[in-house]
Amino acid sequence: MFAESLAVITATVVGVMVGVEFCVSVFVSPILLRLPAQQSLTASPIFARVLGRVMPFWYFGSLILTAGVAVVAWGEPAAGPAVVAAALLVVSVVVSLTLLVPINNRAMAWTPDDHPADWRDQQRRWLAIHYARVAIIVAAFVCVVVAVLLV
Structure with missing residues (x-):
């Protein structure tokens, strides 16, 4: 019962994170880029501050939950996709910290x-x-869903 609950919570947390990041990439950022400079330079820092505060916890939380699914499912078919998902989330964190955070700051x-x-x-x-990061976390989410189906 614990493994199933952890898997569902993990899929929910990772899925919502992916949805937010997808929305940022497809709607929010392109709209901000199309605004006149005055409006864009007023709104963009607000988004940068809010998401800059929230997303680190969400990314690390998703990674920890996914690693937890891998540990709980170790030796079972669900472990493989969970490990792949965790590895992809690690890559997304590295990309975030090394490439995106400096620009965001x-x-x-x-x-x-x-x-x-x-x-x-x-x-x-x-x-x-x-x-690129969104593609990575979408792939991670797909792996999480596969793991959930196998738990």
Whole structure:
């Protein structure tokens, strides 16, 4: 019963995280990039601050839960997909910390009156890397779902 409950909680947490990140990549960030500079430079730091505070806990929480499923299911068919999902989540955390967080940290300080000349290019670079991260976490989510079905 514990393994099944952990699997369902894990799938829910990872699935909602993937949904949020998908929404950011497909809707929020492209809309912010299309706004005039004044509006974009006002709104973007707000998103950067809010998501910058929440997402680390969500990513690490998803990783811990997924690793927990792998441990609980060790020796069973569900362990394989859970281990792959955990490995993909590790990759997503590394991508986040090394590539996305530095850009995000800079973006949090930007204002309409004080921003670098290449701010849109930096935002586009962030979005391109974010697309890759979303692909990684979608693959992780699929593996989590497979593990849940095998628990």
